[in-house]
Amino acid sequence: MKRSPITVQGAERLRAELKKLKSEDRPAVIKAIAEARGHGDLSENAEYHAAREHQGFIEGRIKEIEAKLANAEIIDVARLPQTGKVIFGATVDLESEDGAKVTYQVVGDDEADIKQGLIAITSPIARALVGKAEGDVVDVQAPGGVRSYEIVAVRYV
DSSP: OOOEEHHHHHHHHHHHHHIIIIIHHHHHHEEEEEETTSSGGGGOOOHHHHHHHHHHHHHHHHHHHHHHTTTTTOOOOOSSSOOOBBBBTOEEEEEETSEEEEEEEEEEEGGGGGGEEEEHHHHHSHHHTTTTTTTTTEEEETTEEEEEEEEEEEEEE
């Protein structure tokens, strides 16, 4: 199976979620199922069915996270060579042609979250940025058309 790149921070977030699911959420749902069973007839017990459905979600998420971590190639950005070019894990400050400034970190697919400024290495903007350096201008094909960005700074945090 293909290994997926992930930053150290992304792997830690997945491990923390896995720990919470196993140590808090799983025992809570088991308790809820046991409590719902005590209410009698299971065929018409909505609490029981809801708890079982929630248990299925938790178990599925645990398996998903374990698989992601097993297939992850954890990359420590701080140990990468400081070349000044955009690479996996780099944090990039951009300025668009209309003067808007944004900051993105190039991360793995499993940890991407645009609201937090984390863009997937496979996204169109990350693919356009990789290999470029401070001062370069990149054109990105966006749904609304081509957008141009100037790379203001590249950091390896």
